[in-house]
Amino acid sequence: MxxxxxxxxxxxxxxxxxxxxxxxxxxxxxxxxxxxxxxxAGKDDNGGKQGSSPGGSGGGKGLDGISPDSIPKGAPSWLNPFVWASTDDFNLTYTDETVGDLPVMGLYTDWDDSARANGRVPALKDPWGDYSKLPARGVNVGGWLSLEPFITPSLFNYASVLGIVDEYTLCRYLAARCEQVLENHYATFVTENTFKEIAEAGLDHVRIPFSYWAVQTYDGDPYLFRTSWRYLLRAIEWCRKYGLRVNLDPHGLPGSQNGWNHSGRLGAIGWLNGTDGNTNAQRALDMHDRLSKFFAQPRYKNIISHYGLANEPKMTVLSVPGVLKWTTDAYNIIRKNGVTDAIIVFGDGFRGLENWQGELQDLSNAALDVHQYVIFNENLIVYNHSQKVKFACEGWTQQTLQSMDRSTGYGPTIMAEWSQADTDCAKHLTNVGWGNRWTGTYVTGNPAGIGDFTEPLCPTQDRRCSCTEANADPSKWSSAYKKFLRMFAEAQMTSFEKGWGWFYWVWDTESAAQWSYKKGMAAGVLPAKAWEREFNCKISDIPSFSDLPEYY
Incomplete structure (x- = not known):
């Protein structure tokens, strides 16, 4: 009361x-x-001020002679240069012309294929020749047009409760701001200077990952539609300027071909799998129908050396016959549409190189795409430094030769991804918030703990396992560790040149120095002027375990 x-x-x-x-x-x-x-508030995720247009490095360069009235009212952003983040080296005269229903806006009508990357290789206008005698030496510009959290961790710097783990969840969260944030990234992360530096490093090919939303989006997709298409086309022109041949790499297919974050969406595999599997498979074929009509134009005949079908389809889960049929269907569409000279590339699907013997033998001028890493394999990551170099010399040489021989493997083989990384310590490398195998903190969130690694997998496999040195600035690396990295790189280059060549992953990152070709050269652990060198892998040259750090 x-x-x-x-x-x-x-x-x-x-x-x-x-x-x-x-x-x-x-x-x-x-x-x-x-x-x-x-x-x-008031900033994009790269720290720039928000405005009515994406803004960025272009600053409207070249627009002085263009009247805003020449842009039709209601023109979408990919046809309106007045809202582009960068206008450098784009043709800014408005056109709604398309080829294969894909816009040519931004392209100049003339081109010149007289450049060559270096003295080791022919000019673009001249035939490359036999890749088994002159293997490709290339690099990926990953994390640019298809986001990967470990390459640009600043784009994924959010509270974990928000669940932002891939491009899908990022754009869903950003909503209308996704265009501004991503185009600022496209305009600044890779520039003309990137390709100039790649050529100066002695490389001759560039693999450019991009995803299906460069071409088309579907109901429920939060992805930024078509903006990346313009940057892909400009990147090809910059490659042309420096004599670099291009490997087109569709990194994300409708529905996701592997359920990994670099496909756009982490989780379920919805391509050739699940309720909408057949629909998404057809959508991917439609994508290739449009892409191949566009890239069949004469301007791409000399520069598109490799045409990829699907990055890392997870054939350990997907129907193998289904993937093989889809591969054949895609190949036939591309050839029918006029892409006749480029090597058609399809992923090995992680099913074992020996299992490709006799498969898809009726596809001419095609190659198997293999990705070799030690850090995603619990049996290899535990190797010490000398064991890793020895495995690269012997194990990967054996695998390459096996794959190149049609009696034991598919035949023509390229190593389209490889790295010197010997730990999985880089931030977000194993997915946002999942930890790593190296220190035994790899927890996927699976209720049953399937796929988790809660025991350390560095060579000592005990509490001494640490990521401190692994993630240190290259200036703090020991001379012994640098020696290992250089030997590990040259061992892999030697092995992969037994095939049709290699593409390093990746040219540059925000912070993961051990994954960056550019930073590796600066640290002296990757050969500069690669075109001047021949690589040699001698087991007798490998120091004993005691001569190199036991672990990072």
Whole structure:
């Protein structure tokens, strides 16, 4: 009772407790939202000011002679250079012309194929010749037109409760801001200077990953539609300027071909699998129909050396006959549409190189795409440095020769991804928030713990396993560790040149120095002027285990 009357509701103990708890929860929510949103207010995720257009490095360069009135009202952003983040080296005269239903806006009508990357290779206008005698030496510009969290961790710098782990969840969260954030990334992460440096490094091929939303999006897709298409076309022109041949790499297919974050969406595989598997398989064929009509134009005949079908289809889960049929269907569409000279490339699907013997033998001028890493294999990551170099010399040489021989493997083989990384310590490398195998902190979130690694897998396999040195700045690397990295790189180059060549993963990153070709050269652990060198892998030259650090 309160003064002889029933107590007000707020004086009752139970109601008062509820009120206090609700207030605490609301306060916590406000604090979390403020921590996540307020620092980004008025800025894009690269720290730039927001505005009505993407803004960026272009600054409207070249637009002085173009009248805004020449752009039709309501023209989409990919046809309106006045809202582009960068206008460098784009043709800014408006056109809605398409080839294969894909816009040519941004392209100049003339081109010159007289450049050559270096003295080791022919000019673009001249035939390359036999790749088994002159293997490709290339690099990937990954994490650019298809995002990968470990390559650009700043784009994924959000509170874990928001669940932003891939391009799908990022764009879903950003909503209307996705265009500004991603185009600023496209305009700045890779520039003309990137390709100039690649040529100066002595490389001669560039693999350019991109995803299906460069061509088309579908109901429910949050992805940024078509903006990356323009940057892909400009990148090809910059490659042309420096004599670099191009490997087109569709990194993400409708539905996801592997369920990994670099396909666009982490989780289920919805390509050739699940309820919409056949629909997504057809959508991917439609994508190749449009792409191949576009790239069958004469301007691409000399520069598109490799045409990829699907990056890393997970054939350990997918129907192998289904993938093989889809591969044949895609191949036939591309050849029918006029892409006659490029090597058609299809992924090995992780099914074992020996299992490709006799497969797809009716596809001419085609090659098997193999990716070789030690860090995603629990049996290899535990090797010490000398064992890793020896495995690269012997094991991967054996695998390459096996794959190149049609009596034991598919035949023509390229190593389209490889790296010197000997740990999986780089931030977000194994997915946002999953930890790593190296220190035994790899937890996927699977309720049954399937796929988790909670015991350290560095060579000592104990509490001494640490990522401190692995993630250190290259300036702090020991001379012994640099020696290992250089030997590990040259061992792999030697092995992979037993095939049709290699493409290093990746040219540059924001912070993961051990994965960057550019930073590797700066640290002296990758050969500069690669075109001047011949690589040699001698087991007798490998130091004993005691001569190199036991682990990072």
């Amino acid at each position: 309160w003064n002889g009357k029933p107590a007000p509701w707020y004086k009752k103990r139970r109601n008062l407790c509820i009120l206090i708890w609700v207030s605490v929860v609301v306060l916590l929510i406000i604090i979390i939202v403020a921590a996540v949103v307020v620092p980004n």
